[in-house]
Amino acid sequence: MLVSEAVGTTLADLGADTVFGVVGSGNFHVTNTLVARGARFVAARHECGAACMADGWARLAGRPAIVSVHQGPGLTNSITGITEAAKSRTPMLVLAADVAAAAVRSNFRIDVASIATAVGATPERLHSAETAVADVTRAYRTAERERRTVVLALPLDVQAAECAQPVLPGRESGQIVASVVGATAIAVGAPQAEMVSALAAALATASRPVFIAGRGARIAAARADLERLAAACGALLATSAAAKGLFRGSPWDLDVSGGFASPLAAELIRDADLVVGWGCALNMWTLRHGRLIGPDATVIQVDHEASALGAHRPVDLGVLGDVKATARAVTSELADAAPGQPLAGYRSAALRERLASEIRWRDVPYADDSDGSRIDPRTLTIALDDLLPADRIVAVDSGNFMGYPSMYLSVPDADGFCFTQAYQSIGLGLASAIGSAIARPDRLTVAALGDGGALMGVSELETVVRLGLPMIIVIYDDEAYGAEVHHFGPHGHPLDVVRFPPVDIAAIGRGFGCEAVTVRRPADLGPVRGWLDGPRGRPLLIDAKVTSAHGSWWLEEAFRGH
Ligand SMILES: Cc1ncc(C[n+]2csc(CCOP(=O)(O)OP(=O)(O)O)c2C)c(N)n1
């Protein structure tokens, strides 16, 4: 068997069932082997799109996504998407064809390991025909178990060599019980008893505790355990943007903490006397550069990685432990210490009522600046929130506009929000939305983009159409790099370099095969209802010509921090 076939076979055996990529000669065989072994191949139109689709897919599928790229430019094209995935700790394996070690004059020669390392990914390599199966297994396991984005270089000469048929230990029994590297079962870290006691004591004495759950809590599926503990100590529940939706439906849900927070959420978090971050970095975005933490508040952080504790800001107590296990241990400790009634903490009937009517951004009054030729992005988004089915995924690109879809479109749970902002690149949102839509075909995926990001990633519109994904693509079209306009405009700088003439993005969408509508007033949204009621055979692109007199609230907030 050829090594390229052994690699594809091994990956299929390990569970790789979905592959995103752009195929050239160097990754042709390995990709086709995966397909022959039952994997679905999703052809992207640009390798950055492939990486972002894989990223969006893996965030929802919860297992490593596979990306397959040609040597040289295939890999370099994918680097921005790989960087986002690596910074987000997305489990992802990039099969990166590479020239033979001896091909020192090849056009395609680049230093794959250095590029991977430089962007925070983990470099791996097929070292030889003899080690190929162990190499690919190690790479996959690293992606899966350590939640790393791994770039596996596949040298062409090694791929073309013969090797023995791969046999994974345990396959004979019909199930993979162990691999050639690593253990099958990995123990979940329980927190130290003293730490559990200290956290329980802090919660027992807090008058206004707030939990902020992050990506780690989402990945640990810790909602129920955190809610139980919060109920016992009267804590309010917030999330980082990456975990938005985790507490949806709870009457104590404050939604997102940080720059996106609604005025009431920000007020309540700022007044907390104890903030506990659960699997949450507590970075400057989640805490508004620290300004969301009151001067006398105690800050506690729980994380299963020691390096995360106190990494972004000092904490009074850092608890090393699995989020779920820690929440459970603290709940029983609290029950032992204070049996009977749950503590009131921050919770009261009056606050519950206030939360019900004020916590959402869409309930905050605003002066609508729609003028008939352009629609206020808040008005647009509230109208869409009313129109679109609740069972949705909102995937957001980067830019001034991004607070509107993030905070004015509700999501049903944490799987309903795909937020690829770890690298803060524009142009990734459409492709990550495609990955989300493939992972969750049961939901309507809404890609929310700025005109700048949309035109940067536009080639993947063809992918949406080709795959027949019933997606809605909303473009907040201010005919500018709005974030830059609002950044520099107030200081009187010339803005010609960040402004553009009007583009008929609806016509571009139709050219790709989308249904499309240009929206300047709420009344223009009629075709959206028609599309929702129809067979949704083609994606719907909404080119919303939005007002842009002011920067969005979160952008102004972010500038205040710098
Ligand atoms: C790849 C990349 N290039 C440039 C930037 C700098 N940048 C940040 S926001 C932005 C403007 C985005 O414009 P658009 O998508 O139209 O959204 P808007 O800000 O107008 O709402 C730019 C250029 C970036 N973040 N990423």
Ligand SMILES: [Mg+2]
């Ligand atoms: Mg714009």
